[in-house]
Amino acid sequence: MSNIYVVVEHFKGKVEDITFEMLGKAKELGDVTAVLIGNKDLASELGAASKVITVDAPELAEFNPEAYLKTVSEVVSNGNADMVMVGNTSMGMDIAAGLSVSQDMPLIAYASDMGTDSVTSQLYGGKVNVESAVSGKCIVSVLPGSFPGDAGKVDGSPAVEEAAAPDLSEVKVKFRKLIEPEGGDVDITTQDVLVSAGRGIQSDENIPMVEELAAKLGGAVSCSRPIVDNKWLGKTRQVGKSGLKVKPKLYLTLGISGAPEHIEGMKEADLIIAVNTDPNAPIFDYAHYGCTADLFDLIPALSSKL
Amino acid sequence: MNIVVPIKQVPDLVEELEIDGSGKDLNREWLKYKINEFDDHALEEALLYKEANGGTVTAIVLDSDGIDKVLHAAAAKGADKVVKIMGDFGSAVSSHAAGKAMADAIQAMGFDMVMTGVQAVDDRDGQLAGIIANHLNTPNINVVTGVTKDGDNLVVQKEYGGGVVAEFEVSTPVVIGVQAARETPRYIPVAKIRKASRGINIEEVSGSTDGNAGSEVSRMFKPEGGQGAEMLGDDAEAAAARIIEILNEKGIK
Numbered sequence: 001m002s003n004i005y006v007v008v009e010h011f012k013g014k015v016e017d018i019t020f021e022m023l024g025k026a027k028e029l030g031d032v033t034a035v036l037i038g039n040k041d042l043a044s045e046l047g048a049a050s051k052v053i054t055v056d057a058p059e060l061a062e063f064n065p066e067a068y069l070k071t072v073s074e075v076v077s078n079g080n081a082d083m084v085m086v087g088n089t090s091m092g093m094d095i096a097a098g099l100s101v102s103q104d105m106p107l108i109a110y111a112s113d114m115g116t117d118s119v120t121s122q123l124y125g126g127k128v129n130v131e132s133a134v135s136g137k138c139i140v141s142v143l144p145g146s147f148p149g150d151a152g153k154v155d156g157s158p159a160v161e162e163a164a165a166p167d168l169s170e171v172k173v174k175f176r177k178l179i180e181p182e183g184g185d186v187d188i189t190t191q192d193v194l195v196s197a198g199r200g201i202q203s204d205e206n207i208p209m210v211e212e213l214a215a216k217l218g219g220a221v222s223c224s225r226p227i228v229d230n231k232w233l234g235k236t237r238q239v240g241k242s243g244l245k246v247k248p249k250l251y252l253t254l255g256i257s258g259a260p261e262h263i264e265g266m267k268e269a270d271l272i273i274a275v276n277t278d279p280n281a282p283i284f285d286y287a288h289y290g291c292t293a294d295l296f297d298l299i300p301a302l303s304s305k306l
Numbered sequence: 307m308n309i310v311v312p313i314k315q316v317p318d319l320v321e322e323l324e325i326d327g328s329g330k331d332l333n334r335e336w337l338k339y340k341i342n343e344f345d346d347h348a349l350e351e352a353l354l355y356k357e358a359n360g361g362t363v364t365a366i367v368l369d370s371d372g373i374d375k376v377l378h379a380a381a382a383k384g385a386d387k388v389v390k391i392m393g394d395f396g397s398a399v400s401s402h403a404a405g406k407a408m409a410d411a412i413q414a415m416g417f418d419m420v421m422t423g424v425q426a427v428d429d430r431d432g433q434l435a436g437i438i439a440n441h442l443n444t445p446n447i448n449v450v451t452g453v454t455k456d457g458d459n460l461v462v463q464k465e466y467g468g469g470v471v472a473e474f475e476v477s478t479p480v481v482i483g484v485q486a487a488r489e490t491p492r493y494i495p496v497a498k499i500r501k502a503s504r505g506i507n508i509e510e511v512s513g514s515t516d517g518n519a520g521s522e523v524s525r526m527f528k529p530e531g532g533q534g535a536e537m538l539g540d541d542a543e544a545a546a547a548r549i550i551e552i553l554n555e556k557g558i559k
């Protein structure tokens with residue numbers, strides 16, 4: 001029986017979905033130990049694990065990249081994990097690679113499926129899957145949304161073991177504050193219809209065209225990350241890993257490739273229609289309907305019929 | 307403040323990717339490469355920091371085909387020094403091997419801050435920044451969208467999900483994985499880069515090649531492309547008509 005450690009991710013007193021997704025999968029693979037740092041009260045929610053190791057210290061009250069990495073490394077080095085699961089999330093990205101070096105354990109990133117001797121990753125923006133053979137111990141960073149969370153949300157009373165924190169007096173990173181997003185003009189998480197623009201839109205001059213189509217469909221405009229990084233639309237319109245999670249009745253994408261970080265935010269939409277000139281774009285693996293027309297032809301064609 | 311920016315090229319995803327005969331790697335013969343977009347952001351953030359607070363920016367790469375022009379572009383944008391690590395790294399170098407070689411070279415040249423892209427589309431064995439940081443024994447913060455100076459310390463903004471940003475304070479030395487620079491990366495026309503390239507001296511250092519991923523690729527395959535979606539073709543008029551029908555059927559419009 002393998003020993004699987006799951007690094008619990010929590011934020012503002014709530015266990016994050018990725019944790020339950022990992023716990024559910026871990027249970028299929030072996031005996032599960034949850035590693036819970038910074039908020040031991042959450043142990044009662046981790047019924048899918050047979051054991052919870054908690055570590056608390058004032059420096060761990062808020063997520064801290066350096067202090068959390070040190071603490072996870074200490075727990076793993078004192079334990080007997082065959083596999084360590086870390087979310088491929090903003091927090092997990094501060095842990096997985098450093099842990100791999102400090103513990104001399106191989107790391108497989110962007111993992112979307114795993115067994116005890118093979119791990120599948122999504123690479124090249126979701127265009128290629130790669131299977132890695134693993135022998136012996138390993139760390140996997142797990143793509144959010146790869147497994148159902150329900151399997152990890154089960155009752156149970158795991159044994160709780162309180163471990164001492166490592167010496168954190170030398171930690172250089174200090175948490176200062178959280179900056180909440182400013183409320184936008186539109187809350188894309190409550191819209192029934194989203195027309196979502198990606199890098200294929202080419203220029204901010206083309207945004208009004210998308211806005212017009214969205215208005216005709218009775219919805220709002222959302223977008224992928226590069227559109228926000230280019231400052232063509234505000235951050236409140238971004239869908240995905242570091243943006244918002246949306247579940248509209250219709251999600252129409254225009255020039256979005258379907259990178260895993262975008263898919264994470266929209267794959268639960270009721271109806272997904274994707275427009276992309278590249279027939280191999282990963283977005284078509286998640287869409288219900290796909291169209292390989294040029295978006296600059298499709299938008300007017302659609303607009304004129306509405 | 308000496309800022310070192312590790313940069314790499316990745317396959318351009320605009321092109322179709324083919325799997326080679328071994329079934330374990332991309333067919334790299336005709337691959338078109340481009341700078342990892344997050345490294346481009348890291349370089350921009352490093353240049354912005356230097357322009358505001360002084361210091362030097364050094365771009366560093368592992369030797370590979372066509373990499374010189376990446377260094378020429380970095381220099382044309384404002385990097386003070388460009389360095390190439392020589393060694394037989396192969397075309398599909400792992401993050402662990404690259405990270406070890408980078409860390410050894412960076413250690414040897416001295417640094418205050420390392421800024422590199424938060425991730426790349428091909429880092430099967432993990433992100434470079436965390437690997438480099440652990441070899442250099444420094445703190446590491448990733449998914450960063452801005453680094454500014456406050457007294458002797460750095461203020462680092464890190465993105466969480468849902469648009470929430472966490473602000474941290476840290477002293478140097480530190481390794482930062484940049485998600486997005488505060489400004490859109492500056493654009494330098496290729497003609498200008500070509501012109502600038504004549505005056506640029508690429509410093510070559512020898513690299514360690516003892517890092518490795520610790521795992522092997524057993525199979526590479528394409529996801530079942532297009533199977534999820536019912537395809538409506540490439541004719542805009544016909545597809546638009548069909549989309550309207552679908553929306554009507556579903557009662558959306």
Ligand SMILES: Cc1cc2nc3c(=O)[nH]c(=O)nc-3n(C[C@H](O)[C@H](O)[C@H](O)COP(=O)(O)OP(=O)(O)OC[C@H]3O[C@@H](n4cnc5c(N)ncnc54)[C@H](O)[C@@H]3O)c2cc1C
Binds near residue numbers: 243
């Ligand atoms: C930590 C982290 C968090 C991230 N968070 C997010 C996030 O929250 N949201 C997000 O979206 N991304 C996020 N990303 C970025 C993500 O990795 C991708 O870079 C991004 O999703 C790509 O956006 P895109 O699909 O618009 O652009 P691209 O991948 O460049 O795709 C553009 C597509 O447009 C198509 N196209 C071009 N011209 C036309 C045309 N005329 N007609 C039709 N189609 C056309 C092309 O074929 C291509 O497929 C994150 C990355 C990291 C590292």
Ligand SMILES: Nc1ncnc2c1ncn2[C@@H]1O[C@H](COP(=O)(O)O)[C@@H](O)[C@H]1O
Binds near residue numbers: 340341380493
């Ligand atoms: N403005 C630029 N900024 C950054 N890198 C560039 C720029 N122009 C060219 N390059 C580099 O040169 C490579 C080839 O450029 P190109 O021939 O324009 O596709 C790119 O992949 C980049 O690595």
